[in-house]
Amino acid sequence: MGNAIELRGLTKRFGGTAAVDELSLVVPQGSFFGLVGPNGAGKTTTLSMATGLLRPDAGVALIDGIDVWRRPLEAKRLIGNLADGVDLYDRLTGEQLITFSGQLFGLDRATLKERVADLLRLLDLEASAGRMVADFSAGMTKKIALAAALVHSPRVLVLDEPFESVDPVSAANIRDILDGFVKSGGTVVVSSHSMDLVQRMCDHVAIMAAGRVLVAGTVDEVRGSGDLETRFLDLVGGRRTGESPAWLLRS
């Protein structure tokens, strides 16, 4: 089996500091891959460079062996991208937004109509399909962004913080969709802060900090005998011991 994503020596500097520093990472085809790291580790920057949103200063990003920055149009057809920290065209209604995304990939009207209806049903958004996305709650916005990422039936899903502010029921539904996607041969990459979720959901994981990958492999390899959270805290460090300041303690 080939690699769904292969990153070699990716580097991005903002001003003087390297947000991502010669990062290399391999995501095998058909894997459910978790990318975890503390705030500011460079997860979003890495995923932006891997999906063709942010041009790297150096390094190569391959999707199914296609160079994202040399043959962007072909590579981007394979990717379903839920980017973090970008807005949506939120003056469109939910239904219009998914349709718009599908049309950007050139889907014909009949296919699109069926897929939009399916996605709205799967993500429990049917009742709000005609509302403007600007009026959606944070969780609903995440779900509609996910629907927009799925509509062109990509081979590789790259989801930056897909579960942030999503309610437990919707989160479980989204997990079912992603599980089904992986079982059918697709590849999913999620970034998350929730170790618990990654441990339960993913089969592969990479822990990154300060723009580098500290460890990567199957979840069982990475966590060893303990759980993922313990391993993460050991690797990343930064735990504080001691009590809160006196003025914050009520009793």
Place this chain on the structure above:
Amino acid sequence: MVAALLRLRFRVLANTLGRNTIQLVAVILGGISTFSLLLFVLLIFARVSIEPPEAIQVTVVVGGSVVLLGWLVVPLMFDGVDRTLDPAKLSRYPVRTSQLMLAMFFVGVLWVPGIATVLAGLGTGIAWMSHPLSAALAVVTGLVGVATCVVGSKVTTTAAGTLLRGRGAARLGLAALVVVVVAVPIAAALLRDVPAGGSAFFARITAVIEALGFSPFGAVWSIPGRVALGDVSGALVASGIALVTLAVLVILWRVALAVSMQSRGEGPARASRGGRLGPLGLLPSTPTGAIAARSLIYWFRDSRLTRQLILIPVLPALMLMWWLLFDIDALAFLAGPVVATLLPLSVFAGLSYDGTAFAAEVAAGVRGLHDRVGRAIALLVIAGPATAIVQVAVAVIIGRVGDLPALLALALGTLLVSVGVVSVSSARIVVPVARSGRNPFSAQPGAATVSVVGSYVVTGATGVLAAPVSALAVVALVSGIPAVGWAALAVALVLGSAVTLGGVIVGGRVLDASGPAVLARLRLIRA
């Protein structure tokens, strides 16, 4: 509290400018041009001070009224109002509305346009140098006048912002406002038929200035002059009008603030099933079709763009009013070209309005050409009919239907050329604008300068490229030969289409090369 709010505002300002060199340069350039203008105004005041009081009075009253009108209207047309002290952001702190209003007032005064206006207001004292009592009064009335300017601009931006952000019923209010603005010139047209004896032109001008002195715009500026001319009762009446104006504006501002605070927050979670795709269901299901449809939807749903549509009826109405006052046909038939320039001009940095949502296009690997064609189609679908209708209506009103080919050549040629120019400029230029859903009249410091400088460049390029069309049209209008008019129209359509096509192709290439870089810059602005 007010001092703390002011410190906060200037801290934010310093941090923003420290982070963004281009913005800092824009602020400095804006400051230099504003203060050059101020110097010019003060020189005029000094020059006029040796003239008879009647002449001084006309200068001060007309100048003051224009400045006040400017404060009310200009922020609606350009991005330029600072909203660091947005009530929404401050709602979690214990701040009274009156403290907030006071702080917002001083923020309005303590920035380039505010300081310049204060100095110009005090400068009216220079104009009255040879009348000591009036000069002393002018210092006081100048400050009252500046206060009226600042409070007035707060009223118009808060009210218009609330109206545009609202949906449904609020739009009706806006429509009503537009109707009123359009109705004014019609009323003026009726007045025009009142026979004026002797030199009709100067009689009309004198009457206008006389009326201005007792209007809310001019009353405050007319007080020192009335005293100098010995018109004590007139001075008292004008003082009354000035104070009532300021008081009414303060009350209106308070009401507008209260309404804007209530209309915020989450709307009712109204269920609304789909099935209405709008333009997305009508245009072809391709990247170009999708982008054209989305742009069309945005022209009507995004308040930052919708406010530009208000200009379509308002500007021609104002130009017709000037035509009535001065009887120069050129003022009227420039209405079409003005609309044809301003609508494309409002998207000369169009990707700024997309913001980071533009990532959807980058992620889908949309070709630059498809993006440019889609946006150009949306622009032409709106601006094409608007321009044509305005120009035909103007031709009918001023009674020059025979010159219609030349007039349409002027308008449509300008439109097609502008669309081509803007297709290139907006592929590259990104300016800080208010984010979608915020008050559309809020902006970053310096953004006004970037918009103004950008506007000059884009307008200049349009003017140069459209020169052959304009020249032919002018010849046709002056000579009145129909064949020349038709030739101008043909040249306008052929040359204009060529420029649009060229602009779209070049813009597409630029966007292909710079798409991710533009997105990175949009992210930087958003953060």
